[in-house]
Amino acid sequence: MGVRGDDEFVEFAQANSARLQRAAYLLTGDRHQAEDAAQAALVRVYATWGRVRRKDPYAYARTVLANLVTDQWRRPIREYATEELPERPLPRDLADEVTRRRWLIGALQTLSPRERTVVVLRHFFDATEVDVARELNLSLGTVKSLNSRALAKLRVSIPSPRRAESGVRP
Amino acid sequence: MNDLDDLRDAMHSTPGFEPKPLDIAAVMTAGGRLRRRRRAAVGAASGLTVLALLVGGFQLVRPEGSPAPDVAAAGQPSGAAPAKTADPSATAVEENPDEPITSTPFGDVVDTGIKVGGLDRLLWMQRVDEPELPDTTFGIATGWRTTAGEFVVDIVNNEVEGSDRAPGFHALQMAMVVNDNPTPAFGYYVGDAAKITVVANGRTVRAEQAVWSEDRSIVLFWFPLNKVKPASRVGQATAYDDNGRKLPAGNATFGVG
Numbered sequence: 082m083g084v085r086g087d088d089e090f091v092e093f094a095q096a097n098s099a100r101l102q103r104a105a106y107l108l109t110g111d112r113h114q115a116e117d118a119a120q121a122a123l124v125r126v127y128a129t130w131g132r133v134r135r136k137d138p139y140a141y142a143r144t145v146l147a148n149l150v151t152d153q154w155r156r157p158i159r160e161y162a163t164e165e166l167p168e169r170p171l172p173r174d175l176a177d178e179v180t181r182r183r184w185l186i187g188a189l190q191t192l193s194p195r196e197r198t199v200v201v202l203r204h205f206f207d208a209t210e211v212d213v214a215r216e217l218n219l220s221l222g223t224v225k226s227l228n229s230r231a232l233a234k235l236r237v238s239i240p241s242p243r244r245a246e247s248g249v250r251p
Numbered sequence: 252m253n254d255l256d257d258l259r260d261a262m263h264s265t266p267g268f269e270p271k272p273l274d275i276a277a278v279m280t281a282g283g284r285l286r287r288r289r290r291a292a293v294g295a296a297s298g299l300t301v302l303a304l305l306v307g308g309f310q311l312v313r314p315e316g317s318p319a320p321d322v323a324a325a326g327q328p329s330g331a332a333p334a335k336t337a338d339p340s341a342t343a344v345e346e347n348p349d350e351p352i353t354s355t356p357f358g359d360v361v362d363t364g365i366k367v368g369g370l371d372r373l374l375w376m377q378r379v380d381e382p383e384l385p386d387t388t389f390g391i392a393t394g395w396r397t398t399a400g401e402f403v404v405d406i407v408n409n410e411v412e413g414s415d416r417a418p419g420f421h422a423l424q425m426a427m428v429v430n431d432n433p434t435p436a437f438g439y440y441v442g443d444a445a446k447i448t449v450v451a452n453g454r455t456v457r458a459e460q461a462v463w464s465e466d467r468s469i470v471l472f473w474f475p476l477n478k479v480k481p482a483s484r485v486g487q488a489t490a491y492d493d494n495g496r497k498l499p500a501g502n503a504t505f506g507v508g
Contacts, residue, residue: 091275099270106268120273127282182261189262204255205262237254 090130093138094123101146107201108150110190122146143206144216147198151217188235195219196231203228287352353401357389359464360402363473367432370395374437374471375402376463379409386414391422391439391471405434416469418442419501420488426474426481433481437473439463442498444490447472451479 101122106115122145126138133141189197195217202213203224214224356375365372372395379390390409396402408422415421423438440447447458447470456479458472479485490498 087279090279094273094275094278098273098275102270102273103263103265103268106265106270107262112268115268116271116273119270120278123273123275123278124281124285127279128285130282179266181257182264183266185258185261186265186267200258201262204259232255232258235258237258 086130086134089134090127093126093134097139097142098123101142104143104201104205105146105150107186107189107205108147108197118146118150121149125149140208140212140216143202143208147202147216151194151198185235192231192234196227196234199224199227200231200235352404354392354394354404354407356392356402357465360396361461361471363393363435363437363459365435365473365476367395367434367476372435373402374461374473376439376465376471377404377407379415384409384411387411389415391424391437393424393434393437393473405432408438416441416466417501419499420490421501423488425485426476426479426483428481433476435473435476436479436483436485437471438488440470440472440490440498441468441501442470442490443468443492444470444472444498445493446491446495448487448489448491449474449479449485450487451483451485453484454478 098119101119102115105118105122106112109115109118122142125145126133126142129141130138189200192200198217199213202208202216203210208216210221210224210228213219213228214221217224219227354375354377357378358376361374363372363374372393374391374393376389377392379387381387387410390407392402392404392407394402394404394406406424406427408424409415410417410421418441421439421441424436426436427434436449444460447460448455449458450456451474456474458474460470460472463469463471488500490500492498
């Protein structure tokens with residue numbers, strides 16, 4: 082790896098390590114595992130930097146991270162999946178914003194690993210369903226189904242014009 | 252703002268979690284180590300057919316944008332596995348080696364007499380110490396020497412089935428393109444081979460040979476680049492003794508490992 086390539090990687094890592102850690106935290110629910118997973122993903126990105134630097138290193142890092150964490154689940158190190166969600170805190174128009182965010186992150190950890198991974202890739206990384214399917218090696222239909230089921234579990238409704246106009250949130 | 256926006260907002264703010272600065276230098280050290288391990292694994296790829304190795308090896312070093320090799324053009328004499336058995340995962344080697352890998356030769360270095368990019372194309376043996384390959388202690392490498400005297404490896408190959416000193420051909424490697432420069436087809440033979448030939452694109456081509464300094468019963472060989480070119484159709488590797496009699500092919504008609 083040349084000096085220029087290294088410089089580019091440092092720039093890339095500095096620009097994206099926080100986001101990768103945050104995604105890893107969403108996927109694992111553990112701050113230490115999140116740091117480890119983000120670091121491990123960057124190690125793999127650097128190992129292939131010569132190949133990916135001219136393509137889409139961010140997408141590659143995202144894929145590596147998701148699969149790293151998924152592999153850990155397969156072993157499994159940690160399993161959060163449960164059908165029981167924590168009680169929704171308060172009617173949303175009264176809920177404190179931070180309390181609601183905290184509830185959503187807690188609820189995320191109740192999803193199955195695959196549901197959670199799809200939600201993170203789709204709604205944190207803003208990856209398209211097609212990209213999520215390719216990166217997780219799933220069918221598009223499975224991704225749509227996992228996403229829909231996960232959002233239902235999270236009691237997240239798909240936005241609609243009527244709801245958008247309702248102005249329920251202060 | 253709707254529910255989905257709330258979810259996205261929550262995921263991006265993650266209350267209770269603040270990312271820490273990562274040790275980028277440690278990342279690069281570990282990443283560099285991983286890259287070198289993966290490259291080394293190419294030479295020691297186990298359980299793969301020669302063809303898979305060749306396809307994988309080519310993709311290891313194939314510069315971006317250069318055409319993929321014609322699988323049918325890779326040498327495939329009797330005994331070699333058909334192309335369809337090549338495991339696509341064998342092509343998953345991820346490197347584009349812009350970082351030189353250096354090697355310590357085991358025994359004398361052989362100058363093939365081929366010059367590429369102004370550099371002498373060299374052949375040498377190097378030690379192999381892989382727990383998964385207890386019967387392999389050395390492999391064969393091609394590369395060049397830097398002005399500082401370091402030996403830079405372009406391709407390394409070694410036996411992966413049986414002993415590295417079993418009579419016959421070993422580690423026979425197709426001519427390839429590495430970082431835009433061609434490398435000759437090469438390999439080694441265990442036995443008193445006075446002459447080694449292959450058939451390349453229908454014509455019989457005789458190898459250049461050199462006896463290994465560490466074991467006189469082992470011959471390093473290579474083929475002129477103008478006669479066995481990258482992507483040539485190559486096969487029927489044959490060794491002959493002083494009297495023109497065929498010697499055992501061993502477990503590798505066109506290279507196992």
